[in-house]
Amino acid sequence: MEHAGEHAIAEKIGNAARKIEVMSRPHADPDARHHRDGYPAGDWEPDDLGLPPDCPVQVLGMDGDAMHLVDAIGQLATVTNPNQMGQGYIQRLFGDRQNYLYWAWPRHDKDGQVVGWKADKVREVLYTAAARKGVYNSVERVRGLGAWTDDHGELVLHLGNALWIKGELHETGEVGGYFYPRRPKLPRPSEERVDGDMNPGPQLFEVLQTWNWTRPEVDPFLFMGWIGAGFLGGALPWRPSMFLVGDKAVGKSTLQDVVQTVFGGGLVSTPDTSAAGIYQRIKQDSLPVAVDELEAEADNSKVMAVVKLARLAASGGVMLRGGSDHAGTSFQARSTFLFSAINPPPLPPQDLSRLAVISIGKLDPEKSSKPPLLMDATTVGPRLLRRLADGWPQFHVLYEAYREALKSGGHDGRGQDTYGIFLTCAHLMLGDDWLEDNGYPIENLASWGQLLSASSLPERENARENWRACLEHLLSARVDVWRNGERHNVGGLLEDLEGGSVLDFERVRKQLASVDLWLADNKKTGQGMCLVVPNKASGVASLFRDTPWGGPGDDGVWSTALRQGPPDIVLHDKAINKFKINGVQRRCTLISLKEFDRYCLEN
Secondary structure, three states, rough: OHHHHHHHHHHHHHHHHOOOOOOOOOOOOOOOOOOEOOOOOOOOOOOOOOOOOOOEEEEEEEEEEEEEOOOOOOOOEOOOOOHOOHHHHHHHHHHOOOOHHHHHHHEEEEOOOOEEEOOHHHHHOOOOOOOOOOOHHHHEEOOOOEEOOOOOEEEEOOOOOOEEEEEEOOOOOEEEEEEEEEOOOOOOOOOOOOOOOHOOOOHHHHOOOOOOOOOOOOOHHHHHHHHHHHHHHHHHHOOEEEEEEEEEEHHHHHHHHHHHHHHHHOOOOOOOOOHHHHHHHHHOOOOOOEOOOOOOOOOOHHHHHHHHHHHHHHOOOOOEEEOOOOOOEEEEOOOOEEEEEEEOOOOOOOOOOOOOEEEEOOOOOOOOOOOOOOHHHHHHHHHHHHHHHHHHHHHHHHHHHHHHHHHHOOOHHHHHHHHHHHHHHHHHHOOOHHHHHHOOOOOOOOOHHHHHOHOOOOOHOOOOOHHHHHHHHHHHOEEEEEOEEEEEEHHHHHHHHHHHOOHHHHHHHHHHOOOOOOOOOOHOOOOOOOOEOOOOOOOHHHHHOOOOOOOOOEEEEEHHHOOOOOOOOOEOOOOEEEEEEEEEEEEEEEEEEEHHHHHHOOO
């Protein structure tokens, strides 16, 4: 690793040299007595937007009552109310260019001397320019810290005080129709390409292998992939998250420390388990988010709001939330999340399809005496980021190859997206040579379809399709029928009937009718015995109360959910789906019990 050490020293020297920022050149700000661009104070020619020459504050546009501006140091500033544009706020916008205000909008005394500036004129000019600039959607057009792509698919790294595009640094600001505001500085990619011994990927992988993973050949690889996904964030077509599960004292916090070391200031690490706290922190950034101890609670509503945020971030969905002034605001997350817990909250299928669950066990005390260390730790992140940036042109081809391999392993589109991202990012960081030397496939990726087959994944064991989860809830629901001192459920009544117990068809039908359900025979359906579920009924609504398929009063969405099932199981042809139950004619959804039993045996 001699070359790697030399590279690390050079990188540290380079980082020190770059303390002189690319955008921190001071601007001249003479007082109002001096001419600017040949114009005396207050006597200037406006540009097309009506702004004076070299105005330190630039205008992006309007969105309703909100005016979006760029302040004197390149930050995004949004004025939501004209009354906000008082003298103090205007001074904040112009920052270290206060003399410009005296020159552009002077207020004179009786002797013609400049003694102040006119806040109302500043406000007038800025609002005029915003109206001329037009409607501006800051949610879609403003990009914070992290990785993005331009309209041509090129990688753009927003590093806070500069943009990194194709190995070159550029100033922040409007680029290609997007605005990249000035933000706190992030570590930059290595100045040189990172290959061979300079690549810290293999060293990081060896460090990750020291944990007691449930699947030693797979889990550290996936975790490596999450790190890569964290670096690429907003540039990715899909941003999967990861849930790290393990008992106390298994090293979860130490693993989080390793992640923090790799990302440096480029990680949002927070113990705040409120969605509001997280999106107020990340705003327009696409940085990775690490939330430790996201534990299940008696009331999981707060925890699930955070998980929902990660779900929206996967596709870049927009979250709408109200404000204290009754004006709604929009938020678009583009981050990938790392959660950890001893007891994770129960996750619905739509969340399980967007993350990977990996587990670690207790460490062997005879094999581990102290936490593993990364050599040249401060340079690991910049070098990994450079590898990912240089590998970006190959990303999509490699990603599609992994998706195809995962498809052969039984993954649906979401599974292909989620695990395909992790595998592709890990591949780019570790490199073909290392993968081949360590027995990982680099050309024929089909073996990943077997290693990560959908049926073998722990997070898929409890992930049921929506229609099946709805039906199984209904079958387990209890009805007001007692037998042998026990209260029966719907499925139990049907089992008793199929098992030839003392309960006959008519008796079971009558007992199901107590909750507005019914039983149809082959004469009516031609499909054997069927459970008949009314699309609207108070008894059925009571069985689905406080579930995702229930609703107010007699309403609910159980029929919509059930009809997502296979057509040989779920029947709703109008020729056969009308039944009289408890004296009321109802449109119903029918469940073929024979076909459902067969489906359960096969799946």
